[in-house]
Amino acid sequence: MTEPARLSAPPPDESAPLVGLTRQQRLEYLRRRIAAVPARGEVSDGRGLLGEEGADGILPVPGPLAALLPRGGLTRGSVVSFSGATSLLLGLLASVTSDGGHAAVIGHPRLGLLAATEMGAELRRMAFVPNPGPDPVEVAAVLLDGMDLVVLGLGGVSVPPSRARAVVARARSKQSTLVVTGGDWGGAEVRLDARVRGYDGVGCGADAGHGRLRSVRLAVRAQGRSFQPRTACLDVRSAQGRVEWVPETVALASEAVAR
Secondary structure, X not given: OOOOEEOOOOOOOOOOOHHHOOHHHHHHHHHHHHHOOOOOOOEEOOEEOOOOOHHHHEEOOOHHHHOOOOOOOEEOOOEEEEEEOHHHHXXXXXXXXXXXXXXXXXXXXXXXXXXHHHOOOOHHHEEEEOOOOOOHHHHHXXXXXXXXXXXXXXXXXXXXXXXXHHHHHHHHHHOOEEEEEOOEEOOOOEEEEEEEEEEEOOOOHHHOOOOOOOEEEEEEEXXXXXXXXXEEEEEEEEEOOEEEEEEHHHHHHHHHHHO
């Protein structure tokens, strides 16, 4: 598996955690790393990166999720509140990075990188700050400068409205999308919630808990300021070493044909 980029402490001690740095050291280090990220619109490895004007200012999402969102994706410069199953969070990261964008993940030390890779994520386009220190919001604000998508784990913290507004303004000015998880962030433009409804491939009855997991059934709810709540059921299933997102109606039809 490709080794992911990590935002660790600056030399000479590359293994020192970000949490051990002073505020000024953290800011300087993160800004140096951001400066090394190709600017939006530049070409990397023969592929165009997501630009500010690309796709009408929309970041791509897994196919079945696009139908829940008014513009078929996440609006650049917006803040999204996420809760529930991390499969959907991994799908967002995979969709953005496989399409040429860059993403950062803050405060998620146990995120399933193998699953993200199987969904198509490009780990070389992702940066990780598993231990952001006492102020993860500040780290996110810096990373918004050079990333298309920033995922911020708040660790149960409630962000004051005044500070949230400042970060929202920064995201809007940088045309980056911020996804916040695990805390209270008022004023998010879109709220996503993913709940596991069941599994396929683990048996039932006397065989319950046995077998190889083939898919996870999710119920995803999206709601926002500009649209009424919408819900969709979908399958996240493994197929030939890859993970596919399949609307439940299609998944049920294919299973019926197989039987």
